[in-house]
Amino acid sequence: MGGSKIHVLMFPWFAFGHMTPFLHLANKLAEKGHKVTYLLPKKAQEQLENLNLHPESISFNLVSVPSVNDLPAGAETASDIPISLSSSLASAMDLTRDQVEARVHALKPDLIFYDFAHWIPEIAQRIGVKTVCYVTVSAATVAISLVPGLISSRDGPKTEDELVIPPPGYPSSKVVFYRHEARTLLFLSLPFGDGTTFYERVIMALTKCDAICLRTYKELERKFCEYIESQYQKKVLLTGPMLPDPDKTKPLEDRWSNWLSVFEPGSVVFCALGSQIILEKDQFQELCLGLELTGLPFLAVLKPPNGTSAIQEAFPKGFEERVKDRGVIYGGWIQQPLILSHPSVGCFVSHCGFGSMWESLMSDSQIVLIPHLGDQILNTRLMAEELKVAVEVHRDKTGWFSKESLSHAIASVVDKDSETGTFLRKNRQMLKETLVSPGLTSCYVDNFVEELQNLVHTNSS
Structure with missing residues (x-):
């Protein structure tokens, strides 16, 4: 591929369901000759090191996770705590802001990939770095529950009857919640960190970024991706599913x-x-x-x-x-x-x-x-x-x-x-x-990298 090589800094939410897809994406970028600095807690590094297929291009950079509120001593990732303490872990993540800002200023990357750290764009804008909010759930999930205007924090938590109604213009009558499932959305209005709800945090993360990145194929979720693009009025980039290649060195036990x-x-x-x-x-x-x-x-x-x-x-x-x-x-x-x-x-x-x-x-x-x-x-x-x-x-x-x-x-x-x-x-x-058609995955990756290069170019022009 043509185009200049780029340096990407990644800072995912401290849960392996987020950190692992970020690392799979890092591997694909490294395959194309790009450099990645990956910020993560020490415990996570110990578990993810074996998934780093390009250590010469992907460098792990540790952040220290402070203990806050009722977060158990030594807890650094979502796997260390019950789901009820996720808000405390979000507060701890927010307290790493000074560390992250120092790394950004020292490294001056071309792009920053993040998800739940909604304050990343504020740091990036000061030094002219573009940001990408990388969403690791399906486009359908974002389209029905994480678009602007679905919930107003001023109104308080909505009822299950209100939550089960898709937002205006939502493009499917089939990919929906049933009445008894609406309660699974009530967490959107719960605190997630200090001073924000989960919904507010993610909406800010998606609103402030320069581009949204989704881990999907248009062959599966085209209409949901287009709906997200229309709702946020910004570019939506697709990576494909970013599944790792099978490790042929480790056969089935x-x-x-x-x-x-x-x-x-x-x-x-x-x-x-x-x-x-x-x-x-x-x-x-x-x-x-x-x-x-x-x-x-x-x-x-x-x-x-x-x-x-x-x-x-x-x-x-x-x-x-x-x-x-x-x-x-x-x-x-x-x-x-x-x-x-x-x-x-x-x-x-x-x-x-x-x-x-x-x-x-x-x-x-x-x-x-x-x-x-x-x-x-x-x-x-x-x-x-x-x-x-x-x-x-x-x-x-x-x-x-x-x-x-x-x-x-x-x-x-x-x-x-x-x-x-x-x-x-x-x-x-x-x-x-x-x-699995030949070339589909590589085509997505090539197009994705080209979009990133264009994004960096607009930053420097």
Whole structure:
């Protein structure tokens, strides 16, 4: 590629769901010969170092995270605290402003990438540096819940009935919240740091930047990206999903490879709900019983439910004995992309976090979705209702599902004679062929870098 080489400074929110995509983007920029300085806490560096594929071009620069309010001593990332303390972590992040400002003045980068640190543009403008707000959730999530005017802090928190109504001009009648899910948006009006709500912080971050950057393809979310651009009246840049290339030096662990290989191709149900979801004990048991009810072999990766220290404590009575030859519930870390690519896996039961959503689309497995958090719900509607490549598990009025509804959803996509399964498989395969077509990812990266170079040029002209 032509154009001058640029130096990018990155400062993501102190959560691995944000820091990891920022690092994947840094790797892509480094591949093109650009320099990245990545600001992060020490604990995060220790966990992310192995994902830095270009240490000669990507330098980690540590910031010291102060302890504030009820933040536990030594807490530096969202994984160190319960979600209820996120506001305190935001306050601690804000207190690193002097450190960040000193680095910006010393390094004088061409661009600064950030997300929740809404004060970054104020620092950058003083020395003429352009800023990019990099959003790591889906465009649909931003379009329905993070556009100007949705919530007024002067009016206080809105009701669930008001929150469930999409903003004017929102481009979809399918990617929406249902009435009983509106409460998942109430966090927008809660404090997030000192003196701001979550909504106000993100709106300021998106309003003050020079360009908005989204981690998606227009092939999936074109109309949502265009809506965001119209709402904020500024350029929206797309990177593609920024998934890391498979690490071929680390094959699937023998314990899982050997276990999966016992079963027929496409017969195993793989269930994973991500690192944040901790179920109640009765929910955990219903999920276990639903997997058992399918009669299929299954591997589920779940956190120990609330009130327990190990998953075995929460198993339904007699469960282990009944499924010992075909079912495993595992409480540790697992190589999810490699599991999904194993020929024995034919169905992926997922919470539809953004990373898992992309991984499911790149696999050959049928997709069953049981979302929990707000953005997961919207990702699910995008997959199940808009793109029609997945099925969502039916929930009752309590917001949870029964073992029968989970088993039914799985059967509807894996049964060989299922019209639903055939329809979804065809749609998913067509979409996958588009997403993995030769040159698509590199084209997005090339165009993205060119846009960044143009942004820097307008800064210096």
